[in-house]
Amino acid sequence: MNYASLGLAILGATVAYFVFGFAMFAALPAMKTEFKKYPSVYRAEDRMMKLMPFGMLSILISIAVVAVLYAKIYPAGGGLVPGLYLGALIGVFSVCTFVIHNYVNLNIGLALSLYQGITYFIQWIIVGAVIGLIYKPA
Secondary structure (H helix, E strand, C coil): CCHHHHHHHHHHHHHHHHHHHHHHHHHCHHHHHHHHCCCCCCCCHHHHHHHHHHHHHHHHHHHHHHHHHHHHHCCCCCCHHHHHHHHHHHHHHHHHHHHHHHHHHCCCCHHHHHHHHHHHHHHHHHHHHHHHHHCCCC
16 A cells, blocks of 8 residues: 555545535535524534534544555555445445435435535535546555
8 A cells, every 4th residue: 555645636526525615605605594594403603613623523534544545445546436336335335325314314304414415425525526536656
């Protein structure tokens, strides 16, 4: 495993994850409106921002796990298509274990769950693609 390349892939994928996530909030103000409908479930924005470093760290760790999986699954390197494939699998996993699970357990609406599902699925596809493009084996 090429650790320098792995580190760059993790960094690049993390940046891509957050850029896309922030772009989605900017492009879809209705998603932010949906979150605000559930103040008893979600923290106020100012309180969320205070905890954001923990959330960012958890995403970094998640992306590192996916990058290591990619490097182990494709020891000879894979490129864009295998990265997209792995990202789509992680996206489905994320939607099923997070979005649908939360829709069942939390008192939130279908619209918010759909926004989250679409956004997280695409984010993980992007993460996989970036990892596939950046990671090169030793």
